[in-house]
Structure formats: structure tokens, C-alpha cells
Amino acid sequence: MNSRDQKYIAIIDQDKVTDEVRNIAVKYDPLNRSGHEGFHVTEDAELHIDDVNVMREHKLIEKKIPNDAIKIVPLPSETGQLVHQYGENGFRMYDLPIPEDGRIIGLLGPNGIGKSTVLRILAGKLVPNFGTTNGELDWNQAIEAFRGTTLQTHLERLRDDSVTISYKQQRVDSLHEANAETVSDLFVARSDDPDRFVDDLDLRSIWDRSLADLSGGERQRVAIGATLSTDADLYLFDEPSSFLDIEQRLSVAQTIRSHVQETDAAALVVEHDLATLDLLSDAIHVLYGEPGGFGVVAQQLAVRTGINQFLDGRLKEENVQIRRNSIDFPTAGERGVQYGDPVLDYPRLEKSFEEFSLTVESGQIHTGESIGIVGENALGKTTFVKLLAGSVEADERTVLGEVTVSYKPQYITPDSDETVRERFTAVADLHSQSFTRRIQDPFELEPLYDRSLGSLSGGRVTAYWDCTLSCTRRRSLSPGRALSIPGRQSTCVPRR
Structure with missing residues (x-):
């Protein structure tokens, strides 16, 4: 990359900005001297410069500024082999x-x-x-x-x-496609000591289970164990x-x-x-x-x-x-979120399967509220979410409420040649300010629009699903109509 194409930003520590710092920055800024706007003082008495105006020449100002109040640093560029x-x-x-x-x-x-x-x-x-x-x-x-x-x-x-080389790939949802029927078959094919990692990875209880019937966590542990079993x-x-x-x-x-x-x-x-x-x-x-x-x-x-x-x-x-801003983790008190009225009531629910049963105590979900579900794998977290979404029906009572529920499944298999733009166009207005502000910009979607769904990396597939469901949440559905979101085990059901 030509050095003239290198992009820079200014990092200004406002706590270190004094009158001397302001005067030096404004006086010696080459943009200000040429009649353009560079460093300037805002109405709040803060020193500021727009990112798009920062250039290599501003490093000369950095050298004149005391106490490291201003740092001119390059943004990522293509460098190396x-x-x-x-x-x-x-x-x-x-x-x-x-x-x-x-x-x-x-x-x-x-x-x-x-x-x-x-x-x-x-x-x-x-x-x-x-x-x-x-x-x-x-x-x-x-x-x-x-x-x-x-x-x-x-x-x-x-x-x-x-x-x-033994390689555990990112996706474990295709583990059942291995040339093995059960967990034990897979390990026996990989190692002369197939039992070596069974206890360390808590695989004993699923040793004879079909690979196709494993949960996400079980598939991950099996994949890791199979990888380690290879010498x-x-x-x-x-x-x-x-x-x-x-x-x-x-x-x-x-x-x-x-x-x-x-x-x-x-x-x-x-x-x-x-x-x-x-x-x-x-x-x-x-x-x-x-x-x-x-x-x-x-x-x-x-x-x-x-x-x-x-x-x-x-x-x-x-x-x-490498990033314009640091990543900070606010505490619950710093978020300042206020919850609204209940949007969904669910009664005490029970669901029984052949080898597992789940009991859910009654509860409410409020407008603006995000609820985390914490627990060990195979305890029913996914089943609980499916009960709320309506993709699994409880044994007796059902979830009631005039609300549309969007559900992102655990496994995501986008095999379509359809582009990201085409899929979003089907569920949202890509030109609306609301979509740009809430979905496109935060998830950095614009560079992906012309990519096919099947070509996306694992993280970007997940981001696509999150965005699609966010769009879905705003759609109006007639009573009793379910909105189908492409993919495995996906549902968007209006609750009545």
C-alpha cells in the first residue's frame, strides 16, 4: 500500500488537554493553515478533529504536544507477506x-x-x-x-x-456425516486407545449414541475428543x-x-x-x-x-x-435500562421426551428486557426456548400472548446460493433509516450484501441470523400464521 493511502486517527486524552495543548494543535495544524478545518475547539471546550481529516502530517503536531495528550496512530493497512x-x-x-x-x-x-x-x-x-x-x-x-x-x-x-495433522473444524453440526454410526465407532476408527479421553470429556453416557442424535455440546466434545485421539x-x-x-x-x-x-x-x-x-x-x-x-x-x-x-x-x-474504540464491558448498573410492561406471560410448563423431561416455572418477559438462560448442557435450555417460540408444544398448557416470537436455532446451515441482500429484502426495507441504524450499521452488513449465504463464515452466518430475526420481530402477522425463516428448526410464531 502506498504510504499516501495510509489512514490515521487522532486519539485525544481530554483530561490532559490544556490551553497550551489546544493552542499548539490549532496553530500548527496544516489543514487550518491552508484554510480547511483540522483541530478545533468545540463548544464544550474539548479539542476535536474529524477522523476523515486526520493525516500523516498531523504526527508533527503530536511531537509538539506535551504529556501525550494527542496520539496520531495509523489504522489497519495491508502489510507483511x-x-x-x-x-x-x-x-x-x-x-x-x-x-x-x-x-x-x-x-x-x-x-x-x-x-x-x-x-x-x-x-x-x-x-x-x-x-x-x-x-x-x-x-x-x-x-x-x-x-x-x-x-x-x-x-x-x-x-x-x-x-x-489433526484438525477440529469450526462447524460440528456435520459431525454425523463422518464415516461412523455411533460415538464409539468414531473413536475406534481414530485411535488404538479409543477410551483414552472418554472420562476427561464426559462422553461415557453417550458412548453408544448415534452421532446424528447428539446435542451441540455433545457434538463439540466428541469432535474435540476425536481430534485428540489422533496421534x-x-x-x-x-x-x-x-x-x-x-x-x-x-x-x-x-x-x-x-x-x-x-x-x-x-x-x-x-x-x-x-x-x-x-x-x-x-x-x-x-x-x-x-x-x-x-x-x-x-x-x-x-x-x-x-x-x-x-x-x-x-x-x-x-x-x-485495529479498532476506533476500545471494547468495554458495562456493569448492569451502568446500562440504565428501564423495563416496560409484560409482553409475554408463560404458565408452568412441562415437556417429556423418551429420555428427558423438563419443568418450567411460570414467568414474564417485559418490553426492553433481555433474559439470560444459564445452565449445564442437556438440562433443557434449548427446549425452554422452543416452548416459548412455539416450535415445541408443552404436554398440557401453552404459552399465551399477543406477540410474535422470533427464534434463532442452535445449528445454522445456510446452503442457499441466495445473496444476503436478497434474503434481507424479503423481510425488511433496506433503505429505511430504522434498518440502517438498528441492523445494517451495528452488524456491518453492507460489505456482505453481494455474498451468497453459503459462502459466509460461521460468525457471519450467526450475525445474519440475528439480523434477520431482528427484522422479523417488526413484521405484522395475521392471527395463527407462522413466518418461516429458512434453516434448520427455525420458527417465528405469533402468540395469541
């Missing part, structure tokens, strides 16, 4: 992490930034093209590009098929904590760590749960860039340092601002 590009104008991946024997390296970054692409390359499932989108690909080009680095050895072993040189885990409750995340992390240390194998983990990532990893790489546009693997950092810099939105060693 271009490793892979999807199509002529497609997503571009820069640099790769290096597997290390006996250590677990974490990958942290937003969805659509290339984490799964990195794993696929290191697993040998994707040959990097280094930006060449036409022509035959081979590992020799990759080896030459990383000659003299530790990564060269791994790539040579991929070429020579002399490295064993491998490199283990790759793409989001191992999804679908798992808190206790299971702890036991899974401990099991993975123990196995990697005992075997002196290398491991890479993609994980969004920061507590799990902290527990699992020996070091991490933060990935930054433009989701769906390009991704950059930053240099390796200590776990706590990397997580804190990711939350702050600035990588100090790279001197790059």
Missing part, C-alpha cells in the same frame, strides 16, 4: 503464525479476518497462492517465500506428506468452546493442554471466549484488518498482553489502531 488471495478482488491474508512444539498458540480476532484460512493453510487443506489467482499452485512456492524461517520446515513437511504432530482447534457450558469449557481446556504438553506436539487454537483463550494458550497472535477484505497476523504476544491490547483496540508493538 501476502500469503493467499481469494479471487482477483477477494479477501487477502498476510503472514502466518508459526507452530511451536509443546506449546498452544492462540489466534484472536474478529469474524471474517482470516483465522480459519490460516488453519486451513497450516493443515495443508489450502495451498497458498501468494496473490496469484490463476496458475498451478504448489508448496515449493510457499517454502521459498518463508525460506530461513521456522515455518519453512512445517511447509516442507506438508509438501512431503511427512507431518500428521498428531500438529493439532488445530477452530472455536473449541462453542456450545459448551462453563464447566465443560474448563475441562476441555485442561484436557487439550495436558495432551499437548505430554506429547510435545504443537497446537493452534482459534477462540473468541477470552477466558478460555487465556486458559488454553501459551502465547497469542492478534489478527486485524478489514473483515471480508484483508487480514494480517500480528507478531506473537504474551497471552494477557495480547488480550488486553485487542480489547484496547491498539497493538503497541505494531503501532496500529
Whole structure:
């Protein structure tokens, strides 16, 4: 990227802004000197400059300002070794992490930034093209590009098929498509010691169960166990904590760590749960860039340092601002939410299945209220939600209320070639200010509009579903009519 194309933003610590700071910033701003608006003082006496007006020349002002009151930092740009590009104008991946024997390296970054692409390359499932989108690909080009680095050895072993890799992919909803009927069949096919991880991952009770009948958490634990059961040189885990409750995340992390240390194998983990990532990893790489546009693997950092810099939105060693704002977690008292009238009343409900029964005590849901459902897997959380949504009927009493209930299922399988734009057009007015403010901008949908639903990454599929259901919630339905949302086990039912 040409240095003139580099974008910058100004970080201003208003607590450190004095009259001296204001005078220097306004006086020496090259935009102000040329008759344009740069740094200026607002009616609230705060120093301000619009992000779009910040440029490299403003770093000269930064050097004149005392007490680090102003910092001019670059926004993410395409930098490093271009490793892979999807199509002529497609997503571009820069640099790769290096597997290390006996250590677990974490990958942290937003969805659509290339984490799964990195794993696929290191697993040998994707040959990097280094930006060449036409022509035959081979590992020799990759080896030459990383000659003299530790990564060269791994790539040579991929070429020579002399490295064993065990890869737990992101999606576990297709686990039943494996060449096995039951959980035990899968483990027996993977290992000479199929019983090794059964107790560590609490699989004994489902050992003889069909893979097709497993819950999300059970599928995840089975997939992790099957991955660990393979005697491998490199283990790759793409989001191992999804679908798992808190206790299971702890036991899974401990099991993975123990196995990697005992075997002196290398491991890479993609994980969004920061507590799990902290527990699992020996070091991490933060990935930054433009989701769906390009991704950059930053240099390796200590776990706590990397997580804190990711939350702050600035990588100090790279001197790059990866996000305009930091990620903060407000307490319940800071949210200042006031709940309205009850929108849904539900009585005491009971639902019995062949091997499981659930009892739900009566309750209410109020306008503006978000209720969390916490509990171990297989205790009925999903069944409870389905009872409220109407996709499962209670044994006797039913949920009443004049309200439309939108339900996002646990498993999301968007196999359609339909584009995101086409699907949203069917349920919302894309040109309305309400849609732009509530849905499009917060979920960063605009870059996805021309993508097919089947091409979206796991996180972006989930975002699409969340947005679709948010749109659905505003639709008026005639009494007794159900709105079908495409996908597995999905319902949107008007309650009467």
C-alpha cells in the first residue's frame, strides 16, 4: 500500500488537554493553515478533529504536544507477506503464525479476518497462492517465500506428506456425516486407545449414541475428543468452546493442554471466549484488518498482553489502531435500562421426551428486557426456548400472548446460493433509516450484501441470523400464521 493511502486517527486524552495543548494543535495544524478545518475547539471546550481529516502530517503536531495528550496512530493497512488471495478482488491474508512444539498458540480476532484460512493453510487443506489467482499452485512456492524461517520446515513437511495433522473444524453440526454410526465407532476408527479421553470429556453416557442424535455440546466434545485421539504432530482447534457450558469449557481446556504438553506436539487454537483463550494458550497472535477484505497476523504476544491490547483496540508493538474504540464491558448498573410492561406471560410448563423431561416455572418477559438462560448442557435450555417460540408444544398448557416470537436455532446451515441482500429484502426495507441504524450499521452488513449465504463464515452466518430475526420481530402477522425463516428448526410464531 502506498504510504499516501495510509489512514490515521487522532486519539485525544481530554483530561490532559490544556490551553497550551489546544493552542499548539490549532496553530500548527496544516489543514487550518491552508484554510480547511483540522483541530478545533468545540463548544464544550474539548479539542476535536474529524477522523476523515486526520493525516500523516498531523504526527508533527503530536511531537509538539506535551504529556501525550494527542496520539496520531495509523489504522489497519495491508502489510507483511501476502500469503493467499481469494479471487482477483477477494479477501487477502498476510503472514502466518508459526507452530511451536509443546506449546498452544492462540489466534484472536474478529469474524471474517482470516483465522480459519490460516488453519486451513497450516493443515495443508489450502495451498497458498501468494496473490496469484490463476496458475498451478504448489508448496515449493510457499517454502521459498518463508525460506530461513521456522515455518519453512512445517511447509516442507506438508509438501512431503511427512507431518500428521489433526484438525477440529469450526462447524460440528456435520459431525454425523463422518464415516461412523455411533460415538464409539468414531473413536475406534481414530485411535488404538479409543477410551483414552472418554472420562476427561464426559462422553461415557453417550458412548453408544448415534452421532446424528447428539446435542451441540455433545457434538463439540466428541469432535474435540476425536481430534485428540489422533496421534498428531500438529493439532488445530477452530472455536473449541462453542456450545459448551462453563464447566465443560474448563475441562476441555485442561484436557487439550495436558495432551499437548505430554506429547510435545504443537497446537493452534482459534477462540473468541477470552477466558478460555487465556486458559488454553501459551502465547497469542492478534489478527486485524478489514473483515471480508484483508487480514494480517500480528507478531506473537504474551497471552494477557495480547488480550488486553485487542480489547484496547491498539497493538503497541505494531503501532496500529485495529479498532476506533476500545471494547468495554458495562456493569448492569451502568446500562440504565428501564423495563416496560409484560409482553409475554408463560404458565408452568412441562415437556417429556423418551429420555428427558423438563419443568418450567411460570414467568414474564417485559418490553426492553433481555433474559439470560444459564445452565449445564442437556438440562433443557434449548427446549425452554422452543416452548416459548412455539416450535415445541408443552404436554398440557401453552404459552399465551399477543406477540410474535422470533427464534434463532442452535445449528445454522445456510446452503442457499441466495445473496444476503436478497434474503434481507424479503423481510425488511433496506433503505429505511430504522434498518440502517438498528441492523445494517451495528452488524456491518453492507460489505456482505453481494455474498451468497453459503459462502459466509460461521460468525457471519450467526450475525445474519440475528439480523434477520431482528427484522422479523417488526413484521405484522395475521392471527395463527407462522413466518418461516429458512434453516434448520427455525420458527417465528405469533402468540395469541
